[in-house]
Amino acid sequence: MRYGHSVETVRRAEAALMARVPEGALMQRAAAGLAGAGTDLLGRVYGARVAVLVGSGANGGDALYAAARLLRRGAAATAVLLNPERAYAEGLAAFRSAGGRVAAADGGARAVARADLVLDGVTGIGGKGGLRPEAADLALAARDGRGAVLAVDLPSGVDADTGEVHGPAVHADATVTFGTYKPALLVDPAAEFAGALRLVDIGLDGDLGAPELEALQHADAAALLPRPSGESDKYRRGVVGVAAGSERYPGAAVLAVSGALRGGAGAVRYAGPGGPAVLARHPETLVSAGSPRAAGRVQAWVVGPGLGDTSQARTAVDDALAADVPILVDADGLRLLTPEAVRRRTAATVLTPHAGEAAALLGWAREDVEGRRLHAVRELAARFGATVLLKGSTTLVADPDPGRPVRVNATGTAWLATAGSGDVLSGLTGSLLAAGLAARDAASLGAYLHGLSARLTPHPLTALDLADSLPAAWHNVSA
Numbered sequence: 128m129r130y131g132h133s134v135e136t137v138r139r140a141e142a143a144l145m146a147r148v149p150e151g152a153l154m155q156r157a158a159a160g161l162a163g164a165g166t167d168l169l170g171r172v173y174g175a176r177v178a179v180l181v182g183s184g185a186n187g188g189d190a191l192y193a194a195a196r197l198l199r200r201g202a203a204a205t206a207v208l209l210n211p212e213r214a215y216a217e218g219l220a221a222f223r224s225a226g227g228r229v230a231a232a233d234g235g236a237r238a239v240a241r242a243d244l245v246l247d248g249v250t251g252i253g254g255k256g257g258l259r260p261e262a263a264d265l266a267l268a269a270r271d272g273r274g275a276v277l278a279v280d281l282p283s284g285v286d287a288d289t290g291e292v293h294g295p296a297v298h299a300d301a302t303v304t305f306g307t308y309k310p311a312l313l314v315d316p317a318a319e320f321a322g323a324l325r326l327v328d329i330g331l332d333g334d335l336g337a338p339e340l341e342a343l344q345h346a347d348a349a350a351l352l353p354r355p356s357g358e359s360d361k362y363r364r365g366v367v368g369v370a371a372g373s374e375r376y377p378g379a380a381v382l383a384v385s386g387a388l389r390g391g392a393g394a395v396r397y398a399g400p401g402g403p404a405v406l407a408r409h410p411e412t413l414v415s416a417g418s419p420r421a422a423g424r425v426q427a428w429v430v431g432p433g434l435g436d437t438s439q440a441r442t443a444v445d446d447a448l449a450a451d452v453p454i455l456v457d458a459d460g461l462r463l464l465t466p467e468a469v470r471r472r473t474a475a476t477v478l479t480p481h482a483g484e485a486a487a488l489l490g491w492a493r494e495d496v497e498g499r500r501l502h503a504v505r506e507l508a509a510r511f512g513a514t515v516l517l518k519g520s521t522t523l524v525a526d527p528d529p530g531r532p533v534r535v536n537a538t539g540t541a542w543l544a545t546a547g548s549g550d551v552l553s554g555l556t557g558s559l560l561a562a563g564l565a566a567r568d569a570a571s572l573g574a575y576l577h578g579l580s581a582r583l584t585p586h587p588l589t590a591l592d593l594a595d596s597l598p599a600a601w602h603n604v605s606a
């Protein structure tokens with residue numbers, strides 16, 4: 128698992144560790160990691176020009192010590208002090224004694240424009256709000272300059288705990304973060320400002336408490352994959368029911384079934400008007416034309432993709448919500464559901480909205496969901512008492528138990544933004560539910576395989592290509 132911890136947790140862990148190690152040791156570990164990453168970005172340190180953006184906290188201190196290390200290896204470095212009276216004094220002294228220069232009051236932008244490497248040490252976990260105007264101007268100069276931008280701990284200007292970005296922020300090519308990931312490095316919009324991530328161990332691990340976020344890695348995904356055993360038969364592996372598609376949108380039925388067939392359940396039942404289209408593509412499906420209630424036993428239902436809003440669609444959603452098995456509700460199902468019916472359920476419920484659907488469920492504007500994803504997904508899980516998978520450039524999975532870390536998916540790619548790919552995800556995740564996975568495991572493994580599958584499919588991909596690549600993703604994880 129990759130973990131993300133809140134600022135409060137990081138500060139507590141740092142304080143505990145600092146009480147046991149010599150003064151300044153943590154900052155030196157941070158600076159060593161930064162200088163290493165700077166070296167990798169530069170290729171050749173000797174003769175390189177480095178500009179250091181220095182705010183008034185320890186983040187600036189890290190940057191100054193790292194620059195001192197690069198100076199000792201033959202780089203030239205200029206520090207741009209945003210608040211000269213409050214720059215980290217020991218770091219500044221080390222920087223000067225290694226031969227570093229401080230830019231004149233109006234020379235900052237020039238130093239940045241000429242640099243091969245810009246170290247962004249304006250703010251780290253102590254940053255509040257968007258960058259102040261002087262810092263914002265330098266962030267723009269760094270973006271427009273020729274050098275690589277390396278952020279110290281976090282790209283300055285983003286909100287460390289929420290991944291929100293209020294106003295201007297530094298756009299980094301890479302970020303070196305210390306001790307653990309911070310939520311902003313894993314959740315958009317902030318994560319987009321961070322570039323490539325590198326975690327530097329400063330010895331915090333033993334002192335870190337519970338994470339805010341966790342991201343499955345290959346080994347975690349492999350451990351969750353349902354595998355048939357000697358005693359398995361198709362019913363014991365789980366049967367997933369799919370209530371999707373309509374006369375108007377038969378394709379959604381095909382796509383959801385495609386995902387479901389590759390999700391680990393032993394059989395897929397389809398209930399609804401899309402049967403002929405489903406059978407034409409997937410003859411292995413058990414098809415019926417009526418509502419979920421009449422479709423026979425399943426271990427989980429997927430309801431919603433392409434259902435439309437006819438009375439038959441409403442019945443399908445009501446029936447599926449009334450079934451005492453895990454259920455995944457997507458797309459039109461999210462518009463048709465009765466919140467009370469979701470809250471009353473005792474079996475697991477997974478809701479899979481994209482930002483627009485989440486906005487409608489919350490009564491927020493879509494931009495607010497996209498700007499505050501972590502808040503939105505937690506709020507939905509709390510309001511509905513359900514597991515919520517919020518789709519988009521960052522996919523998040525929140526559990527109804529607020530004490531559980533939110534899961535963030537690391538495999539997504541913008542190539543997934545293609546019509547029908549969400550239908551494949553619904554079928555896939557529902558199948559994992561039917562195979563017996565807990566709701567948040569099914570949702571996070573579904574997102575993981577879905578993203579990986581997109582990465583393994585030649586671009587531009589279609590939703591059916593994506594479904595066809597799921598076995599390759601499965602194999603990739605388990606190999």
Ligand SMILES: NC(=O)C1=CN([C@@H]2O[C@H](COP(=O)(O)OP(=O)(O)OC[C@H]3O[C@@H](n4cnc5c(N)ncnc54)[C@H](O)[C@@H]3O)[C@@H](O)[C@H]2O)[C@@H](O)CC1
Nearest residue numbers: 141153154183184185186250251252253254255257259280
């Ligand atoms: N505490 C520790 O043990 C360690 C901390 N480290 C570094 O210390 C950082 C945290 O240091 P601090 O707590 O001093 O906080 P920061 O250095 O992140 O920022 C605080 C300073 O930035 C200013 N500031 C806040 N918001 C601003 C904005 N929007 N625009 C411009 N200026 C703004 C504040 O006035 C304050 O002076 C970490 O991110 C990490 O880089 C590392 O050295 C590792 C060890």
Ligand SMILES: Nc1ncnc2c1ncn2[C@@H]1O[C@H](COP(=O)(O)OP(=O)(O)O)[C@@H](O)[C@H]1O
Nearest residue numbers: 481518519520540541543544546547548549550
């Ligand atoms: N910019 C993006 N980066 C990564 N994944 C994305 C991006 N945009 C959309 N996706 C993913 O693509 C899928 C689209 O699903 P959805 O919005 O339901 O579309 P549809 O209804 O057409 O199937 C989701 O899994 C979502 O997370």
Ligand SMILES: [K+]
Nearest residue numbers: 247250279281
């Ligand atoms: K920074």
